[in-house]
Amino acid sequence: MSLRYNNTRTHPSHKIASKYVILHFKKLLSSAIFSSSSEFLCRNAYKCIPNWMRCDGQNDCGDGTDEPASCRLYYCTQPGLFQCHNANSSSHCISPTLLCDGVPQCMDGSDELNCERHTCLESQFKCQNPPKCIPKSQQCNMVDNCEDSSDEKACRKLNHAVPGL
Numbered sequence: 001m002s003l004r005y006n007n008t009r010t011h012p013s014h015k016i017a018s019k020y021v022i023l024h025f026k027k028l029l030s031s032a033i034f035s036s037s038s039e040f041l042c043r044n045a046y047k048c049i050p051n052w053m054r055c056d057g058q059n060d061c062g063d064g065t066d067e068p069a070s071c072r073l074y075y076c077t078q079p080g081l082f083q084c085h086n087a088n089s090s091s092h093c094i095s096p097t098l099l100c101d102g103v104p105q106c107m108d109g110s111d112e113l114n115c116e117r118h119t120c121l122e123s124q125f126k127c128q129n130p131p132k133c134i135p136k137s138q139q140c141n142m143v144d145n146c147e148d149s150s151d152e153k154a155c156r157k158l159n160h161a162v163p164g165l
């Protein structure tokens, strides 16, 4: 894409086109800076939230843009739960701690989709392969909870730093 703002001819349509290009460029820039593919960029609040927080009945953005009118009907009994993709009742809602935990709780398996791009909760550790979330308490416990030992790799020094060892 080539941008020429110093055109000698300043026809009104050029101005409108330039304005559109700048706006579009700003939009691209902000999404490139503030959000990854696993995140949703709040439109007005200039912050990113994990994708699964969209349409969960809770205003996580603060500006409400994660809960647009186009969201599917929310059947869950409380906000903040993950609604399985094929949900048609509250029985198809699970805690977000069960997303990408390596066990499908949704009948359609939608809680275990795209886990390589899933953002684990702050209370969780993300294993490398398979990409799944485990409780942080299982990190550095000298047990391979990840299946690839990635939960035990980054903390060898921590294990050795235990007083008395």
Ligand SMILES: [Ca+2]
Binding pocket: 053, 054, 055, 056, 057, 058, 059, 060, 061, 066, 067
């Ligand atoms: Ca939300």
Ligand SMILES: [Ca+2]
Binding pocket: 098, 099, 100, 101, 102, 103, 104, 105, 106, 111, 112
């Ligand atoms: Ca699960």
